[in-house]
Amino acid sequence: MKKSIAIFSILLSLIMMAACANSAAHMDKEKNAFSVQKANGIAMNIKKVSVVKGEKSQDVLKVTITGENQTAEEKDFDAMLVKAVNKQGKALKMYPANSLGLLLKSDQKATGDAYFELTGDLPIKITYQNESGQNLASWSIKNIDGSD
Incomplete structure (x- = not known):
């Protein structure tokens, strides 16, 4: 026994x-492996990706981004410069929310969010662009952490 x-x-x-x-x-x-990338003098990275519910109970992608101005000049650090494209190649619409929008002073660090209406499949490509629409940094979201 x-x-x-x-x-x-x-x-x-x-x-x-x-x-x-x-x-x-x-x-x-x-796992998502996000690397720090320098874009327009700002060292930035995606800190977290999650799904939240919108006003009409739709899924909203919340992308939390950190950035540090590494230049002597003030730099825009704005959710309006963040774009998201799903696996099908369709751009995700920005979701109206309390999004990131700052003018970073030299050596200033900040964290903020960009929101998108979640449609289509993963992976989702996130890009940070300049005012002219030129891609300066990009990341691939392979999975979503969960809801906030």
């Missing part, structure tokens, strides 16, 4: 370890 319990315990432990290893490998493969 003791042998049966010991064998059962060992098998159960092996199965649990295999399941955890498989789950961890799957999670690492699916």
Whole structure:
């Protein structure tokens, strides 16, 4: 009887370890890996991506962005310069919300949000553009963390 319990315990432990290893490998493969990028003198990165409910209960993509002005001049750090395109190549519409909109002074850091009506499939490409529409930085959203 003791042998049966010991064998059962060992098998159960092996199965649990295999399941955890498989789950961890799957999670690492699916994680968003956002890198800091410099755009127009601002070092910026995506801090978090989540889904919130809009006024009409629609899904809204909330992208939280951090930025630091690394120049001597003041720089715009504005959600209106953030664009999102889904897997189908369709631009996501900006969602009217309390979005990021700052004029960063030299060495000033800030964090803010950009909101988009969530349509289509992942991945979603996020770009930060200059006022002329030129892409300065981009990230790929492979999964969404969840809701806020």
